[in-house]
Amino acid sequence: MPQIYNSYFKIVNLNGKEGLVYDWALLLRVMGTQRLSDIYGPMPYSKVGNGAYNVGYDDMPDLYNNLFTDLDAAVAGIKSAIETGDGVIKYLATADFIYQGDLHKWVRLANTFRLRMAMRISKAAPDIAKKQAEKSVSDSYGLLGLGDAAWSTYNDGMNPLYRAAYAWGGEFMISADVTTFLEGFNDPRMPVYATPATAEADKGKYVGVRNGVEKTTDTKAGHNKLSNLNVTKDDPLLVMSAAESYFLRAEGALKGWNMGGTAEEFYKKGIEVSLKERGISDSSTIETYLNGTSHQADYVCGSYPEDNCAHVSEVGVRFSVNADEQLEQILTQKWLASFPNSWEAWSDFRRTGYPKHFPIVDNKSLGTNDEVSTERGLRRIPFPPSEMNTNRENYDEAVRMIGGQDKASVDLWWAK
Numbered sequence: 001m002p003q004i005y006n007s008y009f010k011i012v013n014l015n016g017k018e019g020l021v022y023d024w025a026l027l028l029r030v031m032g033t034q035r036l037s038d039i040y041g042p043m044p045y046s047k048v049g050n051g052a053y054n055v056g057y058d059d060m061p062d063l064y065n066n067l068f069t070d071l072d073a074a075v076a077g078i079k080s081a082i083e084t085g086d087g088v089i090k091y092l093a094t095a096d097f098i099y100q101g102d103l104h105k106w107v108r109l110a111n112t113f114r115l116r117m118a119m120r121i122s123k124a125a126p127d128i129a130k131k132q133a134e135k136s137v138s139d140s141y142g143l144l145g146l147g148d149a150a151w152s153t154y155n156d157g158m159n160p161l162y163r164a165a166y167a168w169g170g171e172f173m174i175s176a177d178v179t180t181f182l183e184g185f186n187d188p189r190m191p192v193y194a195t196p197a198t199a200e201a202d203k204g205k206y207v208g209v210r211n212g213v214e215k216t217t218d219t220k221a222g223h224n225k226l227s228n229l230n231v232t233k234d235d236p237l238l239v240m241s242a243a244e245s246y247f248l249r250a251e252g253a254l255k256g257w258n259m260g261g262t263a264e265e266f267y268k269k270g271i272e273v274s275l276k277e278r279g280i281s282d283s284s285t286i287e288t289y290l291n292g293t294s295h296q297a298d299y300v301c302g303s304y305p306e307d308n309c310a311h312v313s314e315v316g317v318r319f320s321v322n323a324d325e326q327l328e329q330i331l332t333q334k335w336l337a338s339f340p341n342s343w344e345a346w347s348d349f350r351r352t353g354y355p356k357h358f359p360i361v362d363n364k365s366l367g368t369n370d371e372v373s374t375e376r377g378l379r380r381i382p383f384p385p386s387e388m389n390t391n392r393e394n395y396d397e398a399v400r401m402i403g404g405q406d407k408a409s410v411d412l413w414w415a416k
Contacts, residue, residue: 023077201302212360246270274337
């Protein structure tokens with residue numbers, strides 16, 4: 001929050017709450033706050049002042065309404081700057097780590113982000129969700145399309161995923177969930193996402209690591225020889241893929257919302273755009289993939305056979321005629337298209353149960369005061385202790401908003 005708000009209030013103090021720079025800052029504030037809310041739940045938002053963060057929280061229904069209102073204001077301001085040829089635009093090129101001052105793409109990103117927010121609350125507040133989703137789709141500036149994916153550079157000189165996976169000596173590896181779906185689907189994105197294993201028993205294969213494996217000095221050394229993320233220190237970080245906009249519309253179409261097409265059309269387009277975003281443009285390869293019927297592979301690890309597990313999903317890539325399978329297909333492909341945006345994958349899993357995942361290998365929360373289901377996984381992160389220590393009255397009220405327990409096993413408002 002300080003990283004967002006310190007800069008936000010500097011801009012407010014210099015410019016007031018008007019002008020292109022403020023509108024851009026407001027959009028970033030909305031996007032950052034929504035992401036934080038996905039993690040914790042209720043958030044301080046409408047009551048936050050200049051340097052004052054120890055304030056009351058917005059309950060999640062109110063927070064989303066406030067975020068939608070501010071998103072509208074930010075988009076209107078950015079559109080006005082485009083249409084009037086605001087001279088400030090040229091100065092954004094060096095400050096904008098995503099689109100280098102291309103405001104049309106920022107509006108398309110904002111519209112797609114509104115659609116993501118609408119889908120998040122689609123079971124908790126279906127009427128508001130439908131209205132906001134159709135508003136996004138009908139906007140004349142459109143949604144993210146091929147060439148519009150939001151990839152961000154950074155000002156600290158290193159991709160943070162590379163830092164954790166390589167510079168810190170293998171703090172994490174690519175998940176077995178990812179590699180088994182890619183393997184089962186004969187997915188051409190496998191070598192784009194993952195590196196082959198170097199362990200003798202798995203050499204040359206793509207073998208991820210099961211989630212929840214206890215890390216010791218010995219197990220870390222061994223697992224570091226399995227597959228990892230295919231990422232370099234200079235690679236940009238994915239904020240939102242263009243493919244996501246199509247999968248969001250596919251899910252909306254399943255709900256009967258007016259998305260401008262059918263679920264199958266958007267599902268196929270989402271896959272096509274994702275493959276092209278990752279450098280796979282051969283039409284025959286794309287067509288073959290779209291018609292694939294094989295499902296997720298079993299997890300087979302020669303190095304750690306005790307972790308082997310049968311597949312948990314039966315869906316293939318070809319769009320199913322079975323309505324009960326279509327949502328799982330859409331969410332599974334959205335997850336693969338959004339890799340490695342793990343925050344969004346976690347939110348979709350809590351919201352829908354998809355994509356299906358292998359159960360956690362070693363759930364150390366069992367038998368504790370905050371026991372988390374092995375199958376359903378972590379539902380939120382508890383509020384930071386600093387909130388309890390410095391903002392106690394408002395913290396207590398926020399805990400009441402989520403049912404009275406500040407636990408990782410508590411479902412958020414939209415997780416229906």
